[in-house]
Structure formats: structure tokens, C-alpha cells
Amino acid sequence: MRVIRLPGRRLLARRHRLLATVLTALAMACAVAGLRPDTSSVTVLAAARDLPGGVLSAGDVRPLALPPGTAPEGALRPGTPVAGRVLTGPVRRGEPLTDVRLLGPGLLAAHGPQTVAAPIRVADPGSARLLSPGDVIDVLAAPTGWDGGPAPARVVAEDVPVLAVPESGSDREALLVLATTSEQAVELASAQAGGRLSITITSRGVSSGNDQGMAG
Structure with a gap:
């Protein structure tokens, strides 16, 4: 019995082979792209x-x-x-x-144009370890009295943000960098020269979950 091949079947088979070739090429291209390093990062x-x-x-x-x-x-x-x-x-x-x-100019970018970075040293390193950048504190000064003893403490700067808490390497005092006005910076420098500084952490500035300030 003679088999008659229809042209339509040959055309369909050719299309299937062509489609298989295209799919194989696409798969290879995807594999190569996956191995290529991402240069857009x-x-x-x-x-x-x-x-x-x-x-x-x-x-x-x-x-x-x-x-x-x-x-x-x-x-x-x-x-x-x-x-x-x-x-x-x-x-x-x-x-x-x-x-x-x-520490640098970028540190003050989020604060007003009149803000300066004022470094201070507080007498109690333990209180400084409670702080993180962004906390808000009050700074107190206890000047040395005429007899060499401490005089009553007074607040010298209120609601000042903490910019940095660098490691000071000292067991007797801690270094803080605060965002202050120029006037506050002068007051802090004067108070530091004449006595000991301590801090209290304000209620809106506690980042570590403590709700009480620590005075040094």
C-alpha cells in the first residue's frame, strides 16, 4: 500500500523543529546571563x-x-x-x-544651620554608656567651691541632642559630642573648665528603654 505524505504535515514538523531551536537558544542565553556578573549593582x-x-x-x-x-x-x-x-x-x-x-560636617546635616558640634567630658562613664546618638540630654555642672569641695549643681544646657558617644578609653570620664548653639557651647566650655559635668536623660530622648536619667 502506498503512503501519501501530505505537505501540511511536513510544514508542521518543520515549525516544531524551528520552535524547539528557538527555545533551546533562549535557554542557553538565560544560562549565560545568569553566569555573567551583575554590573548594575x-x-x-x-x-x-x-x-x-x-x-x-x-x-x-x-x-x-x-x-x-x-x-x-x-x-x-x-x-x-x-x-x-x-x-x-x-x-x-x-x-x-x-x-x-x-564625626565631620555630615554629622550636623540633620540639624539647623546655627548648630555646632560641642565635645564635652562627663564625670561618670556609666551614664554615658546609656546614651546613643539621637538621645536628648540636659547637662549639669558642679563647680568646685572656694574650699575645694563641690558646689551645688546647676543646669548649663537643656534638651541638647547627642551626636556621638566615642570611646574615651578612660574609667574616670566619658566623651560626648553634642549638637548645641554657639552660646551653649561657650557655656559648656566655661562650666567644664570650672568643675565637673554630669547629665540627665530627658524623657523624649531615651533610646535604650530607660525612663530615668542618670546623673554622673
Whole structure:
């Protein structure tokens, strides 16, 4: 019996082969794209480990690739010199570092144009360890009396935000950097020269869950 091949079947088979070829090419293209490095990512500097704050070294940071549009504003880029810069507070491993986390002009970016960064030393390091950047405190001064003993304390600066809590390396006092007006900075410097400074944490500035201020 003679088999008659229809042209339509040959055309359909040819189309199937063509479709299979196209699908195979697409699959190979997807595989190659998956192996190709993503050149659209944005590389920033991030903490190489948990950092307590204080002076940074070059080994404290590492490059981190982020998807486009996800890098925080002011993120530090590779090549930015960080060795010797002061980190304002603790950061977790892998956290991108930004300009507002380092002592410098960026630290005052969120405050008014008349704001200055005023470093002070408080007598009780334990009270400073309760603080984080963003907390709001009152600063008290206890000047030394004429007989060498402490005089009654007075408030020298109210409702001042904490910019940084650098590690001071001292068991007798702690370093704080505050956002103040120029007048408050002068008052704080004068009070510090004549006695001991202590702090109270205001109710709207506690970030660690403590509801009582600690005086040093």
C-alpha cells in the first residue's frame, strides 16, 4: 500500500523543529546571563564586623554590592579614606556606613544651620554608656567651691541632642559630642573648665528603654 505524505504535515514538523531551536537558544542565553556578573549593582562601604564606635581602621570596613536604588543617602564609596575617622556609635556587621555616622560636617546635616558640634567630658562613664546618638540630654555642672569641695549643681544646657558617644578609653570620664548653639557651647566650655559635668536623660530622648536619667 502506498503512503501519501501530505505537505501540511511536513510544514508542521518543520515549525516544531524551528520552535524547539528557538527555545533551546533562549535557554542557553538565560544560562549565560545568569553566569555573567551583575554590573548594575552599586558598591558601598559596610562594617566588616560588629563595631562598637570610636576610631576606625581600614580593616573595619569592606565593599558591599547593593542593588540599584537601595544604597542609603550619603553612603561611603570604596576609596573613601576611613582610617582614623571616628564612628559616632555602634554598627552591626554588614551595615552600610554613611557620612552621618562619622564625626565631620555630615554629622550636623540633620540639624539647623546655627548648630555646632560641642565635645564635652562627663564625670561618670556609666551614664554615658546609656546614651546613643539621637538621645536628648540636659547637662549639669558642679563647680568646685572656694574650699575645694563641690558646689551645688546647676543646669548649663537643656534638651541638647547627642551626636556621638566615642570611646574615651578612660574609667574616670566619658566623651560626648553634642549638637548645641554657639552660646551653649561657650557655656559648656566655661562650666567644664570650672568643675565637673554630669547629665540627665530627658524623657523624649531615651533610646535604650530607660525612663530615668542618670546623673554622673
